Every structure is written in C-alpha cells, then in structure tokens.
Amino acid sequence: MPSENLLTWYSEHGRDLPWRRISDPYAVWVSEIMLQQTRVDTVHPYYKRFMARFPNAAALAEAPLEEVLLMWEGLGYYARARNLHRAARIIVERYDGQLPQSEQELNALPGIGRYTADALRAIAFDQNTLALEGNLRRVLTRLFDLHLDPRRPEVERELRRRGMSILPRGRASEFNQALMDLGALICTPRSPACHACPLAADCLALRNGTQEQLPFRQPKRPPPLRHAVAAVLHENDNFLITRRPEDGLLGGLWGFPGGFIEDGESNRLALIRVLKEQLGLKVDIINPLPPLGHAYTHFRVNLQPFACRGRLSGLRDRGDMRWVKAEDLDSVPMGRLDRMLARVVERTLHD
DNA sequence: CACGCGTGGTA
DNA sequence: TTACCAAGCGT
The missing domain is CATH 3.90.79.10 (Nucleoside Triphosphate Pyrophosphohydrolase)
Incomplete structure (x- = not known):
C-alpha cells in the first residue's frame, strides 16, 4: 500500500508548521485561507501576527474590516481577508463562534470553496475527505501518469476517485498534509527529487520517465x-x-x-x-x-x-x-x- | 466556465 | 530579465 510509505515519510520529514502545532479549527481555517495561491514562507509571518491579534473567530468578528485588511497588507488576493472577516461574523452569529463541520455549511461560508471545505473536514475534523489542490493534482497526476489537463472537470473527478482509493480511512488529516508536503518538497513542479520520494516504487510517471513533463500545462500570453x-x-x-x-x-x-x-x-x-x-x-x-x-x-x-x-x-x-x-x-x-x-x-x- | 484577483520567489 | 509559478474562490 503506497500510503503507508507516505505516512512514514511524513512523520519523519513533514514540515513543522505553526498551524500544525495546535488542533484548533479556527487556526486551520486561517492558515488555509492565507495559503490559497500563496507560499508557506510568505504566509508564516502573516499567520503569526494575525493569530496574535485575532486568536479566535469572535476577536476577528469584532475587529473593523480595515484593521483586518491592514494585517493582510502585502499578502494579496484581498477578497480573502474581506471574506474571512464576513465569515467570522456569520460564525459568531449563527454557530456560536465555532466553525461548522458539515460540507454544506462550510461551503456556504464566504471564502470557503470545495478545496477549503475538504481541507477543514480532513485536517480539523478528521473526516475522510480528499483536499484536492495544486500539490495533490501534481502528485496524483504523476503517480498515475495521467497525461491530461487536471483542470478539466472529468479529470478532476478522476483524480478525486484515485485519491480517495488510496486514502487510509481515519488518517485523512496526515494523508492530505503528507501529499501537500510531498508536492512542496519532493514532487516539485520542476526537477522533482524522485530519488528521495516515498512513492517512487509506485509512481507510474517515474516508471515511464514522464514525471518531468507532467502535469499537462497550457501556454499563457504575456500580460500587457x-x-x-x-x-x-x-x-x-x-x-x-x-x-x-x-x-x-x-x-x-x-x-x-x-x-x-x-x-x-x-x-x-x-x-x-x-x-x-x-x-x-x-x-x-x-x-x-x-x-x-x-x-x-x-x-x-x-x-x-x-x-x-x-x-x-x-x-x-x-x-x-x-x-x-x-x-x-x-x-x-x-x-x-x-x-x-x-x-x-x-x-x-x-x- | 473562463476570467479576474496580488505578491514575491526562483530558474 | 522574463517567465512561471504557489494549499483557490467568486462570479
């Protein structure tokens, strides 16, 4: 079973990140929003300051939006900060300050989409869900050697099926974060370190020598x-x-x-x-x-x-x-x- | 569903 | 230096 090697690798080489040190759904939520399209190294100082100033949903809800935006300055994608603030107020009013745990309720909160709802369910609430994001798309695409555009809906569904098929029940939190760390540290977009990969023996792309050209990319026009x-x-x-x-x-x-x-x-x-x-x-x-x-x-x-x-x-x-x-x-x-x-x-x- | 949304790191 | 990227979401 490939996931056993993966979880062992994660326990030895997984990153020690501040939002992994405590099991607080609010902390996981803040980290997930900050990490959207943003590197861990960039998020780190922002996360620490943000959590010191807004340690829980109630503190965030009470603050004026302008102060939240000031804490967010430089992180980019400022709709994340506005939505986080709006969602905090909803959580205080509707859920007594605690994040809901169901897929439907999470997804209804502003700023929480398919991925973030799955990540919260898996990481904060130990539900058996696959948090499919950029790292997992790349890792799974290579693991199964899928020469397809992962942004296409049917490919997305296929990645979900494949990912769920190897998800060890009851260990979704570690599993998802292990795949993210693998994607960030080993199975990188360019020059993946396959020699150090715990999934090397199972990786179909490595077997076929196609890991460098996956995932499929679409050329972009230079910005005006x-x-x-x-x-x-x-x-x-x-x-x-x-x-x-x-x-x-x-x-x-x-x-x-x-x-x-x-x-x-x-x-x-x-x-x-x-x-x-x-x-x-x-x-x-x-x-x-x-x-x-x-x-x-x-x-x-x-x-x-x-x-x-x-x-x-x-x-x-x-x-x-x-x-x-x-x-x-x-x-x-x-x-x-x-x-x-x-x-x-x-x-x-x-x- | 394709597009708009920020910024800083890296080769 | 330019090009490409990095834990997506809302419309």
Missing part, C-alpha cells in the same frame, strides 16, 4: 503593460487618500487618487479627467514624482505620480475619502504600488 497616473494632494501635512470599491482590484484598500490612461491620452490630461470623475475636483499639476512600476497577475503597470494642488478645502472626510498625516499613512491598508508611493511621499516630506 498599462499606464496609470496618481495624484499626491496635500494641504500642509495632510494627504488625501481614497478608498477603492469593495469589489475588483485591491477592493476595500486605500490609495492615492488616480487611474489608467486611455489610448492617446497624455499623463496630465488623464489625471485631470480622473480626478474630476472621482472627486469632482479641478487640480493644477505641480510637478512629476519618480515613476513606479509593478506587476499584477494580468497586467504590468507603469505609474506616473504627480504632486498636485487644487481647491482642497471642500473635500471632507467621507466613506471613500480621508485626510491623513504622512506619519499615519502606515496605519491605512494599501496595495503594493500605493504603499511604494506612500514611502516616496514620506521620504520627500522628510527632505
């Missing part, structure tokens, strides 16, 4: 480059920042007002247009600040910031607009690009 402008508006030591809509790119985060340049439009005209749209404000551009670049998943952006002046006295604080002092910019959740600009602002002001 987009141009953007932003305005640094200030009166004395107060800077104007705006809050992005709850949905979409960097939803709910704060930043400097601005937007994308349309085709054939100049930097300055774009900025004037965007500020009129967003703030109803006519501004004078004083001088350009150093341009900043950043790569998102679907596009790269080149941002040209400008220091601006305008009739700012009419702009009062409101839900999506706020004046903050330079030294308080750090207490406001921002995306990477706005954070870089905030650093420039702080540094410029310091000189």
Whole structure:
C-alpha cells in the first residue's frame, strides 16, 4: 500500500508548521485561507501576527474590516481577508463562534470553496475527505501518469476517485498534509527529487520517465503593460487618500487618487479627467514624482505620480475619502504600488 | 466556465 | 530579465 510509505515519510520529514502545532479549527481555517495561491514562507509571518491579534473567530468578528485588511497588507488576493472577516461574523452569529463541520455549511461560508471545505473536514475534523489542490493534482497526476489537463472537470473527478482509493480511512488529516508536503518538497513542479520520494516504487510517471513533463500545462500570453497616473494632494501635512470599491482590484484598500490612461491620452490630461470623475475636483499639476512600476497577475503597470494642488478645502472626510498625516499613512491598508508611493511621499516630506 | 484577483520567489 | 509559478474562490 503506497500510503503507508507516505505516512512514514511524513512523520519523519513533514514540515513543522505553526498551524500544525495546535488542533484548533479556527487556526486551520486561517492558515488555509492565507495559503490559497500563496507560499508557506510568505504566509508564516502573516499567520503569526494575525493569530496574535485575532486568536479566535469572535476577536476577528469584532475587529473593523480595515484593521483586518491592514494585517493582510502585502499578502494579496484581498477578497480573502474581506471574506474571512464576513465569515467570522456569520460564525459568531449563527454557530456560536465555532466553525461548522458539515460540507454544506462550510461551503456556504464566504471564502470557503470545495478545496477549503475538504481541507477543514480532513485536517480539523478528521473526516475522510480528499483536499484536492495544486500539490495533490501534481502528485496524483504523476503517480498515475495521467497525461491530461487536471483542470478539466472529468479529470478532476478522476483524480478525486484515485485519491480517495488510496486514502487510509481515519488518517485523512496526515494523508492530505503528507501529499501537500510531498508536492512542496519532493514532487516539485520542476526537477522533482524522485530519488528521495516515498512513492517512487509506485509512481507510474517515474516508471515511464514522464514525471518531468507532467502535469499537462497550457501556454499563457504575456500580460500587457498599462499606464496609470496618481495624484499626491496635500494641504500642509495632510494627504488625501481614497478608498477603492469593495469589489475588483485591491477592493476595500486605500490609495492615492488616480487611474489608467486611455489610448492617446497624455499623463496630465488623464489625471485631470480622473480626478474630476472621482472627486469632482479641478487640480493644477505641480510637478512629476519618480515613476513606479509593478506587476499584477494580468497586467504590468507603469505609474506616473504627480504632486498636485487644487481647491482642497471642500473635500471632507467621507466613506471613500480621508485626510491623513504622512506619519499615519502606515496605519491605512494599501496595495503594493500605493504603499511604494506612500514611502516616496514620506521620504520627500522628510527632505 | 473562463476570467479576474496580488505578491514575491526562483530558474 | 522574463517567465512561471504557489494549499483557490467568486462570479
């Protein structure tokens, strides 16, 4: 039975991770959300800070969303933080602060999909489910030498069947995490360390010499480059920042007002247009600040910031607009690009 | 169901 | 440096 070798390997070589040290469903939940499309090394410091500040669902539910987003800043995919916060409030109101254990109830919570519900059931509640994610897809695809696109629904079902067929009943928690560690440490996307793999004797891809070319991949187009402008508006030591809509790119985060340049439009005209749209404000551009670049998943952006002046006295604080002092910019959740600009602002002001 | 959603690490 | 990736989810 291949799973015996796997579980033995896991007990000796499995990673010692903070969310594995305690058996608290809330801790497993937070870790699972943070780990979505995010590496363990990246999550580690975020997880520790988050758990120290929000040790349970009640603490998370009581906190304002903005503080949760601030703790999340830099992790990316901020819908995860918004959904985590929403779900915490539901858990407090509907489930007395404890995560539900059924597949249906878990899946109904915002931010918990098929994988996370299965992972919680297996890891936190010892139910015999397969938590099929990226590592398991790769490992199982190679183990069974399936030259198929694992994202196709019928292939997904086949992987689930195959995985369940080797899942040792009663040990789903270890089994799933063992496969994840195997995928992260041994059965890596490129150059897998098959010589050290506890499943080497059972691996059909290794037997056929196809492990390097699995799983099947689809070529992607390079992301386009987009141009953007932003305005640094200030009166004395107060800077104007705006809050992005709850949905979409960097939803709910704060930043400097601005937007994308349309085709054939100049930097300055774009900025004037965007500020009129967003703030109803006519501004004078004083001088350009150093341009900043950043790569998102679907596009790269080149941002040209400008220091601006305008009739700012009419702009009062409101839900999506706020004046903050330079030294308080750090207490406001921002995306990477706005954070870089905030650093420039702080540094410029310091000189 | 294909697409949008962030960021930092690695070859 | 560019390209590709890394414990998915919601719409």
